[in-house]
Amino acid sequence: MIALRHILSLIWTEQRRAMRRGLALSVLVTLFGVGLLALSGWFIVAAGIAGLAGMGATFDVFRPSAGVRFLAMARTAGRYGERLLTHDATLKALTSLRVRLLDGLSGAEFGLLSRLRGGQALNRLTLDVDALDGLAIRLVFPALAGVISALVALIALWWLVAPPIALWVVGAPVLGGLAVLGLSARAALPHSVRAETRQQDLRAGVIDHLRGRAVLAVSGRLPSARAALLDLDRDARSAAMAQSRIEWRAAAILQAVTAVALSGTLLICARHVASGRIGAAQAALALFATLSLAELSAGLLRGAVELGRMRDAARRVVPLLAATAPPPAPPARPGAGVQATSLSVAAQPGLAPLIADLDLHVRPGETVAITGASGRGKTALLNTLAGLVPPSAGLVRIGGRLGYLTQRPALIAGSVRDTLALAAPQAGDATLRQVLDLCALDVALDRQLGEGGSGLSGGQARRLAMARVLIRRPDVLLLDEPTEGLDRAAAARMMAGMRRWLPDAAVLIAAHRDLDLAAADRTLRL
Secondary structure, three states, X not given: OHHHHHHHHHHHXXXXXXXXXXXXXXXXXXXXXXXXXXXXXXXXXHHHHHHHOOOOOOOOOHHHHHHXXXXXXXXXXXXXXXXXXXXXXXXXXXXXXXXXXXXXXXXXXXXXXXXXXXXXXXXXXXXXXXXXXXXXXXXXXXXXXXXXXXXXXXXHHHHHOOHXXXXXXXXXXXXXXXXXXXXXXXXXXXXXXXXXXXXXXXXXXXHHHHHOHHHHHHHOOHHHHHHHHHHHHHHHHHHHHHHHHHHHHHHHHHHHHHHHHHHHHHHHHXXXXXXXXXXXXXXXXXXXXXXXXHHHHHHHHXXXXXXXXXXXXXXXXXXXXXXXXXXXXXXXXXXXXXXXXXXXXXXOOOOOOOEEEEEEEEOOOOEEEEEOOOOOOHHHHHHHHOOOOOXXXXXXXXXXXXXXXXXXXXXXXXEHHHHHHOOOOOXXXXXXXHHHHHOOOOOOOOXXXXXXXXXXXXXXXXXXXXXXXXXXXXXEEEEEOOOOOOOHHHHHHHHHHXXXXXXXXXXXXXXXXXXXXXXXXXXXXX
16 A cells, blocks of 8 residues: 555645645535535425425525525536546646656666566556556545545534434444445455456557467467467456456445435434424435435445555556666766776676676777677676676776667667667768668668568668667777678678777677677687
8 A cells, every 4th residue: 555655645746736626626526415415305305394384485495495506506517627627637647657657767777677578568557557547536535525525414414413313324324335345445456456467468468469470370379379368358357347246246235335324314313303303304404414425435436446456556666666777887088998897797686797807998999809608798798888787896987978789679660760860860861871881781761660670681670770879979889799690791891881980989899700700809708
């Protein structure tokens, strides 16, 4: 529940003014509803008694009927305003929450980001934030409005009718409703969590299935993948139906609680009327107030059965909001290349070091190749030098702007120009074409790419990613197997073009191929 309180605090902080007005309107609407039903019941009974007693001509029908009309109109207008304010404020707050969440993730440490697969992570985060939209609207605001309205009704009935009747009229439906809501929330907790989890898995599975249809068909796994999706769908619908059954049963039990509360109110009021302590119109006021107060629990039922869904979503979202990147390394003077002193490197923070006590200096204009067996720490070293993973020990200094071509660079949907513009928004077409030519990539700037850069071969995608790094003219360039997937001619042309474009850059290459080693001035073997 701590995570839910944190999310609610963020929503309230983001839209404090609108939330206050929405809460005030929510309380007023609830009070208007209680007052409308109670006043209507009292008015009908009092008018009937006056007619039977022959006092109909002198009975004041104008002020009660005006009160009924006022409460009805005010309740309708207030409900509209309350929905407008609270929904608008909640949606704006959740929009801001999404921005803060993605901002936090963009600055998170590399270990966290490397565990998040892009599509699945985005799908989960989107649905988690969506799950929180009912926290204020369906749960907190109706609960606060109900508590305040119940207290006001207790005071009014204590004064207008009788204290014992006031205690029963307020206590029976409110306490009974709270008991039903609490038990329902507890019973629905595992089902709401399972339904949400399966819905997220299903959504991600459908996307992956559609993306990988061709591969699944070629490998003969299309029927089994489809069957797995259908199993997920059945499981998700089963969990949703179990949650709905709990909600239906709770609604039926709330009706029974209302019936018991009404029966008790009728019995107590009958005794008070028989003893002359209250009139029949006052008894009618109490009866209809019981009915209206019983409706407070019904308005909270949906929020109660979805509490598990919101709780788990908040538990996943809140830690990501606090994600922070490691502190930046102390800068070296511009043009100093790459300097590492007594450096120890691990693949992820907390793991055993792969490299220990390394001293390294790559000077401007120099190219150094890192070699070694697979798993020896070449990529881990580049990640540490790039500041993605903090060093286990030692110090790293980078002189000037850094460029890093990773093993699996990500491309975007859109044109080739759009991809390069991410790195150099102000670069003209002539510069873009020049960099593409240096990377031995003969494609039009307006060529459209699909999601993840689909539409290019593996080698073309690698060269486009290289062009995106080079166009920033970094002072320090880290390359992780830059010629992987390229033929010898294209690889040699790209590496030669890289050095012509960046003659003074300090270049460090994690190398497997002879072509990469040939481009180096010296080699560091791990």
